Each structure stands twice: as structure tokens, then as C-alpha cells.
Amino acid sequence: MRKMNLLFGALALGLGVIVGTLGVSLLTNPSSSGSFISKLRGQENVQTVTGVVNGSPETLPALNTVQDNLSASNAALYSANPDLVLNQEKQQIVADYKQDIGIFFAAWKSADMDTFRLKLAKAYTGELFEKHAQRAQEFLVQGVGLNVTQIIFDQVDVESADANTATLRVDYRYKARDYSLTDKVSFGEEHEQTVQVRVNLLKQNSRWIITGESSIQ
Numbered sequence: 001m002r003k004m005n006l007l008f009g010a011l012a013l014g015l016g017v018i019v020g021t022l023g024v025s026l027l028t029n030p031s032s033s034g035s036f037i038s039k040l041r042g043q044e045n046v047q048t049v050t051g052v053v054n055g056s057p058e059t060l061p062a063l064n065t066v067q068d069n070l071s072a073s074n075a076a077l078y079s080a081n082p083d084l085v086l087n088q089e090k091q092q093i094v095a096d097y098k099q100d101i102g103i104f105f106a107a108w109k110s111a112d113m114d115t116f117r118l119k120l121a122k123a124y125t126g127e128l129f130e131k132h133a134q135r136a137q138e139f140l141v142q143g144v145g146l147n148v149t150q151i152i153f154d155q156v157d158v159e160s161a162d163a164n165t166a167t168l169r170v171d172y173r174y175k176a177r178d179y180s181l182t183d184k185v186s187f188g189e190e191h192e193q194t195v196q197v198r199v200n201l202l203k204q205n206s207r208w209i210i211t212g213e214s215s216i217q
Contacts, residue, residue, distance in 0.1 A: 097199065097210070109145050110140065120136075145180075146176050146178065154171040165201065170197050196215065197214060
């Protein structure tokens with residue numbers, strides 16, 4: 001009976017993590033600009049579709065990090081089932097990556113570069129961090145940001161992972177409008193952009209952040 005209770009507990013935990021991860025993929029985020037949307041990520045394979053905006057922009061959702069709070073008994077069960085541990089680690093990587101993308105877009109509503117860099121540092125590091133900061137400088141000084149109203153993750157696959165590094169294959173789409181940093185309102189037409197990338201991540205302080213991106217042709 002005790003073994004059955006432990007098994008049911010582990011299955012319930014796994015289901016909760018999966019539901020939480022799927023929930024994140026349906027959330028929407030605001031922050032970055034339609035007129036320069038094709039330049040935002042600097043990828044040649046991006047296609048932008050222009051259309052009339054329907055409805056008001058959505059606010060950036062709070063994206064929750066998946067926490068591992070296993071009890072001592074469940075920890076023992078996981079140590080006896082390494083596949084369960086591996087699956088949970090992959091789910092953590094995917095959840096953190098989706099949160100990183102939300103942070104990236106949220107940073108595009110920053111009133112100044114210091115704020116932008118502070119926010120972006122929670123999701124990016126290294127040369128890619130500096131690349132995004134340099135691109136943002138061009139637009140934020142003009143008072144133009146980006147309001148992302150929808151993100152759809154079509155594919156987020158963990159291609160490889162170890163204790164501290166991981167590589168993902170990612171396809172996602174997002175809709176965005178230009179955003180006035182002065183008036184704090186969206187303006188212009190809505191654009192839809194498709195992003196197809198291979199992403200490198202690094203684990204820092206128990207959280208996965210983005211270190212590199214390369215477009216997939």
C-alpha cells in the first residue's frame with residue numbers, strides 16, 4: 001500500500017508539472033515593436049504579416065517557475081526511477097525557456113536602457129544579451145517599444161541537456177504592435193512573426209537562461 005501511495009504521488013506531481021508547462025505556452029506577453037518587428041531578432045527567415053488590430057492588447061501574464069518540492073519519500077522514489085527525474089528536468093528547461101521569452105518581450109516596454117538591461121539579464125547572458133541590448137538602444141531612445149499581444153509555442157523540443165547546459169529546437173509565433181513608451185499605449189498595425197531557432201541555455205542559480213540562438217533555415 002505504501003508503494004502504491006508513493007507511485008500515485010509521483011504521477012500526480014508529474015501531471016501538475018505538465019499542466020503548468022502547457023499553461024505557460026498559452027499565456028501572452030507584451031513588449032517590443034511592429035514597425036521594426038522584422039529587425040527585432042535579426043533573423044532572415046522571419047516572415048511578417050500585417051493586419052488590422054482586433055480587440056485591446058493583453059497584459060503581460062505572470063509566468064511562474066516550476067518548483068521541485070519533493071518530499072523525502074518521493075525523492076527516494078525518483079532516485080529509483082531515473083526516467084522520471086530526466087523527464088522533470090526537461091520540463092523545467094522548457095518552462096524556464098518560455099518564461100525567458102516572456103521576460104524578453106516584457107523588457108521592450110522599458111522606459112530606458114538601464115531598465116531594459118536589468119530586466120533582460122534575468123533571461124539572457126553573454127554575447128546574445130549584448131546583441132539584444134544594442135538593438136534595443138536604437139529604438140528605445142526614440143521612445144518606441146513593442147507590445148506583444150500573443151505568443152504561440154508550436155514546438156519546444158529538448159535536443160540535448162546535461163547538468164548545466166541544454167539545447168532546444170523551437171518554433172513559435174507572436175503578434176505585436178508598436179508601443180509608445182511616453183504615452184504607454186500601442187499604435188499602428190498588428191504584425192505576426194514566426195521564429196524558428198535552435199537555442200542554447202545555461203543553468204544559473206537553479207534557473208535556465210538563454211546564451212545563444214541560431215536561425216533554422
